[in-house]
Amino acid sequence: MxxxxxxxxxxxxxxxxxxxxxxxxxxxxxxxxxxxxxxxxxxxxxxxxxxxxxxxxxxxxxxxxxxxxxxxxxxxxxxxxxxxxxxxxxxxxxxxxxxxxxxxxxxxxxxxxxVQVINSDTFLLLEGSPKVRRQFIDWLVFHVEPNFFPAWKAIQRCLKHRNSLLRRDRIDPFELATWDKELVGLTDIIHEFRTQCMAQFQETFAELLKEFINIDGIALGYYRGWDKDKTYADVLNASFERDKRQGFTHLGSHRADLKITVNGLDAAEVLSRGQQKLLVCALKIAQGYVFTRITGRKSIYLVxxxxxxxxxxxxxxxxxxxxxxxxxxxxxxxxxxxxxxxxxxxxxxxxxxxxxxxxxxxxxx
Ligand SMILES: Nc1ncnc2c1ncn2[C@@H]1O[C@H](COP(=O)(O)OP(=O)(O)OP(=O)(O)O)[C@@H](O)[C@H]1O
Ligand SMILES: [Mg+2]
Incomplete structure (x- = not known):
């Protein structure tokens, strides 16, 4: 393009x-x-x-x-x-x-x-909220998987309904079960799309990183938004009381994140500002490469x-x-x-x- x-x-x-x-x-x-x-x-x-x-x-x-x-x-x-x-x-x-x-x-x-943007805000990717990193993951998923966006939109709608139900005085168990079932189905789809993209991304990123920054022990992990050893249905059940008390759904694909660490410690707390910038450059360039490899198309860079x-x-x-x-x-x-x-x-x-x-x-x- x-x-x-x-x-x-x-x-x-x-x-x-x-x-x-x-x-x-x-x-x-x-x-x-x-x-x-x-x-x-x-x-x-x-x-x-x-x-x-x-x-x-x-x-x-x-x-x-x-x-x-x-x-x-x-x-x-x-x-x-x-x-x-x-x-x-x-x-x-x-x-x-x-x-x-x-x-x-x-x-x-x-x-x-x-389009990929590299500006002073991009360099806050590591320090910023999980939302920024989730958007980073989803940029790739959106562009390589046409069914991602409809599922993503449906999940936003579903979470809105479930959260408003959680805030009611009387919660109809049948209504809750209906939203939970839909949420579990959509979450599995979103998680699967993200997992596939991240696998490709991690490989390319690991290769490129060496070109940008010479530090051992940097790791990039995809956090799905809930405990990886549990099914999402179980997690929803287990966190129901907390969700009800606070009026929103705590765990799920809307909490996904990219965990970037250096020897197990948060990269934002270990790397210098300059090293963080280089790491972010590697992330951004890797993104473009993976996008091209999967789709055969090219992304525009704004720096x-x-x-x-x-x-x-x-x-x-x-x-x-x-x-x-x-x-x-x-x-x-x-x-x-x-x-x-x-x-x-x-x-x-x-x-x-x-x-x-x-x-x-x-x-x-
Ligand atoms: N709504 C607006 N209407 C008219 N002028 C505006 C409006 N919003 C911002 N400006 C002005 O438009 C100009 C564009 O700013 P821009 O940030 O694109 O400049 P820049 O060349 O990137 O500058 P810098 O080198 O400082 O980053 C600024 O002078 C700003 O004050
Ligand atoms: Mg400017």
């Missing part, structure tokens, strides 16, 4: 952007506050329907306007081209389009544009302010792996020379350079 054309209207300070990105490497430079991150944000919006900076859509809309639009022409790996677009207005209206047709949700766009996050040696390392993967990348930075030199010296690719000035974007040779 590559983005052949990108149009942005009234997103933050980007009032009218129209660029034809390189299908390989795009370097975006400009002063602080010029709009670089907003370009990556626009691509992420196309890919996921949401920003990586804000859960609200109002801050995204340019102060002088009522709505923003992002449009992209996606070049699929089978050679076909798909126009996709998203727009959101101040009154809360959202529209998502693919191939000229309105689609119900952002999830319907997501399959067209698999925000690369020079600020990694030193020269490790920047070169990340560039090397992005280059080896041969995916389309968008990288931002303040200094054009620092950005360009990582590619010029290390790869055979001539990147496209874009200069951003007060929300205006121009391609420079």
């Amino acid at each position: 590559t983005l052949k054309r990108l149009l942005i209207q009234n997103l933050r300070n980007l009032e009218g952007v129209d660029i034809a990105p390189s299908l390989q490497v795009n370097l975006i430079y400009g002063e602080n506050g010029s709009g670089k991150t907003s370009i990556l944000e626009a691509i992420n919006l196309l890919a996921l329907g949401r920003s990586f900076r804000s859960h609200k859509h109002k801050p995204l809309i340019n102060h002088q306007h009522q709505s923003f639009t992002v449009f992209g022409r996606v070049h699929a790996d089978d050679g076909s081209e798909v126009p996709i677009g998203i727009s959101r207005s101040l009154d809360g209206d959202a529209s998502f389009k693919a191939n000229g047709v309105l689609v119900p949700s952002a999830a319907d766009l997501a399959a067209y544009l698999p 925000d302010d690369l020079p600020a996050e990694l030193d020269e040696k490790h920047r070169a390392l990340l560039v090397h792996w992005l280059d080896t993967m041969g995916t389309q990348v968008f990288i931002t930075g303040v200094e054009p020379e620092t950005l360009a030199s990582s590619w010029r010296d290390k790869t055979k690719i001539t990147p496209k350079m874009f200069h951003v000035e007060q929300g205006r974007v121009t391609e420079v040779s």
Whole structure:
């Protein structure tokens, strides 16, 4: 998958952007506050329907306007081209389009544009809540297993019903048994999808990790969300009193996590900040490789302010792996020379350079 054309209207300070990105490497430079991150944000919006900076859509809309639009022409790996677009207005209206047709949700766009983001928040993957790591696992599962998302949505619905039942004064045992049965069935499906993906992921990650960081004893384990020696049905029964007391379902696939340890200790508590960044880079690159191996497709990488996050040696390392993967990348930075030199010296690719000035974007040779 590559983005052949990108149009942005009234997103933050980007009032009218129209660029034809390189299908390989795009370097975006400009002063602080010029709009670089907003370009990556626009691509992420196309890919996921949401920003990586804000859960609200109002801050995204340019102060002088009522709505923003992002449009992209996606070049699929089978050679076909798909126009996709998203727009959101101040009154809360959202529209998502693919191939000229309105689609119900952002999830319907997501399959067209698999995107990986590497920014300062990504580097908190180890320290952050399990939700962040669960999203990391599920990115891969979503993109390789078409039946994952419907099951995931059904489980959210099921948990909502079960939790509201738990909060009632009188719990009808028949009603509870009905929700439990559905929850157990869906949980098994989700767990099976995640297990299959994680097995492939762990293998690739172990190989790549050595390239990024030279520390023994790093292990990556998938925690399913409940005791692995018990069936989920038994766990639900056993935790019923606690669930009822606190009004929600404690255990299940919604508690899954990625346990990253160094000699059995939590990696976030052992590794230095720089080592954590390298570990996260290895996770992100492994994700792209596994995605390509399973689907034969490629994911786009958005890397925000690369020079600020990694030193020269490790920047070169990340560039090397992005280059080896041969995916389309968008990288931002303040200094054009620092950005360009990582590619010029290390790869055979001539990147496209874009200069951003007060929300205006121009391609420079
Ligand atoms: N809703 C909005 N309407 C207009 N301008 C906005 C809006 N939201 C943010 N801005 C401005 O848009 C600009 C875009 O910021 P962005 O984060 O993309 O810059 P950047 O080039 O990545 O900067 P840095 O190098 O500091 O990371 C900023 O100047 C910001 O103040
Ligand atoms: Mg920025």
